[in-house]
Amino acid sequence: MLQLCISAIASNQGKTILTTALLYHFRDSVRPYKIGPDFIDPQFHKQVCDTDSINLDSFIMSEEQVAWLYHHYADQEVSILEGVMGFYDGENKGCSAYSVSKLLNIPTILVLDGSGSYITISAVLKGLLEYKTDNTIQAVVLNNLSSAMHYALIQKQIEADHPHITVLGWIQKKLPALSDTHLGLDLNDLDKIKLISQEVLEHIDIEKLHRMHLPTPQPNQNYPFPMIKHVDEKLTIVHDQNFSFCYYDNLRFLEEQFREVVIIDATQDQPIPSDCDRVYLCGGYVETDEAYNKIKNATNFKQSLKEHAQTKPIYAECAGLLYLGKSVDNKPMSGILDIDFTLERRFNRLGYYYNEQGVKGHAFHYTQATPESLERGFDVLSKTPQGRGVVGSWSTKKVFGTYLHTMFRCYPELIAP
DSSP states (O other), X not given: OEEEEEEESSTTSSHHHHHHHHHHHTTTSEEEEEESSOSHHHHHHHHHHSSOOEEEOTTTSOHHHHHHHHHHHOOSSEEEEEOOSSTTTTGGGTOSHHHHHHHHTOOEEEEEEOTTOSHHHHHHHHHHHHHSTTOOEEXXXXXXXXXXXXXXXXXXXXXXXXXXXXXXXXXXXXXXXXXXXXXXXXXXXXXXXXXXXXXXXXXXXXXXXXXXXXXXOOOOOSOOSOOOOOEEEEEEEEXXXXXXXXXXXHHHHHHHHEEEEEEEOGGGTOOOOTTOSEEEEOXXXXXXXXXXXXXXXXXXXXXXXXXXXXXSOEEEETHHHHHHSXXXXXXXXXXXXXXXXXXXXXXXXXXXXXXXXXXXXEEEESEEEOHHHHTTOEEEEESSTTOOEEEEEEEOSSEEEESOBOOTTTXXXXXOO
16 A cells, blocks of 8 residues: 655645645545645546545544544555645644654655745755654655756766655646646646646656555554434535535434434535434635625525524534624625624634634634624633633524534534534
8 A cells, every 4th residue: 555645845735736746646546634724625636536535633532533534445456645734834733744643653745845945955965854753754855847858967966865755756847737726626627637647647657656665553443532422413514615624524423323324415405304403514605795795695595504403403603603794794604503704815813723612723714703702702712721711602502603614523422522
């Protein structure tokens, strides 16, 4: 089995283009993973290789839980983990490409931007290798190079300074396929992905890549999460282009927990089934003009949600919380909760948070509740346990909305207390 972690020294260094190329190359036999809490990259992973991507987050989960989750989904011949930011970034919170690759003993390929440099690249690599000597770095790929001659200069230096590091190859700067493409969720053309993969891998030695290996720890067969208490109810999940932020394992877990799970598309104005017992509104986007236009006329969905809320529970995250409120600026929402929001130019929260009950999760949003609405909230979200912060949740007797995203397998009581 081929297992690889793709990392770099920072964001925007080439992790995504190399991950994209490898996922497409191995598309018939690969399981993608994303280190950390990000929702966007896993959606793109699935778009590239048509296999769901799994988040591995060692802040929200314990090490034992991360290892269990990795092995639980490692059902393909190839596993590719995409790192977060730089290789060691996030280590202060216990979740980095370094910590997760070390935990799972998966070899790391570093993508190093070689533009405008050559000998210094080897010095940067030396710092990365020596910062923590138990790292999993085994190979490098040089990005943004202008020529084979430029590559040969850097390759010679790295091989002289670091003989145990494999130099797999290089990626040319200004690839034609990337010149007119936003490499993200807007990339829907599989022919374009194929061309990008071919261009990225043109000067990379795939045979050397196959020889990368570290001993794989034996997976722990014990279930390291709270015991699942099965709920004899029907759960409706609102999950679509707007409410798109749903961890794949959260979906699988809820299917294990509830008797029946159905997924509806609010952008298609699908109503909440009248016989459903609970609703889970995922996070995503409803506050932007583009997102709001997809849902502003969804009257069947809105009315069925309001009728459900009169007697039955709703759990909502982030965009789901916004939709439960009365408005975001001048955009009317459902009005189920007495909250108004404004959309700001700068993010309001970013990173990992704890709620007052000790639930660990993350938040990233540009909206904020108005001062009057804040007074009606509860559940302070803080950067440290029992730390200082601002309220991030609102509720009525049956309805609960929060800015906090988390992993339900760790906290199975959240949707079904």
